[in-house]
Amino acid sequence: MADELTVDIVTPDERSFQGPANGVRAPGIEGSFEVREDHAPMIAAFGIGPLIVKTQAAHEYADMHNDRIIFATSGGFLEVIDNKVTVLAETVEPASEIDVERAESAEERAKRRLEEGVQEEERETHEAARDRARNRLRVAMGKVGTRQS
Template identity: 75%
Template sequence: MPDDLYVDIVTPDDRVFRGQASGVRAPGVEGSFEVLRDHAPMIAAFGVGTLSVQTKDAHRFADVHDDRVVFATSGGFLEVIDNKVTVLAETVEPASEIDVERAQSAEERAARRLKEGGLEGSEREEAEAALERARNRVRVSMGQVGK
């Protein structure tokens, strides 16, 4: 197909997605960005947020009704070379596989830990990052992002 990209999304433990797509949107560290066919070669860092892949293969994933597969991610790198997009992510989880109750519990724990106080330096940064990741998983699982 003339508008296709080949997309490969991997984590240290798994290959999460592999296939053709017409676009990829990522939460860049300096703002979200989209990759389409014939994008210039690049390597970009991305952070906590929503990673979405525009594809006709979206039906392979549960609870997807349009042509996008949406993932919660905690950051990583995206490389584009010759219409191939490789996503190297710390974590990536399809929205349809996120346990909403577990994500909400993690959010509550992280918020409570920060509210209780007494955290300084790297401990506080770690707790804030945990809260950000948990909130992202809740938003993505409930379909409140990327629409």
């Protein structure tokens, strides 16, 4: 493939992915969006949701069809310039590395705290924790990237 994207995904702690791709789909603040080759330059914020890198190259994180890598992310920014996509994420975790039991525990803990009743200023924190856990579970169980998700 002559013209493809170069994707670089970084968090404050590490570089999570670097390599060629056919496209990147991100959970935009106002709806998901996709970047493909020759996309106009842009900077966009994204929120909690699946970050999907579509690739033809074999990669340790690729799913069973070996054509995409799915990450659970908690938000950040994405920049596109000259077929280079840079993702600056708060957190990013490949589906294959998600600890499902830990994510289930985090979801239950957040739900329990919300049901117990919390101060208004704490509610948003617990709702975000619940949403992050649910996203990690969806990504780990492969329930993203289809029309139903």
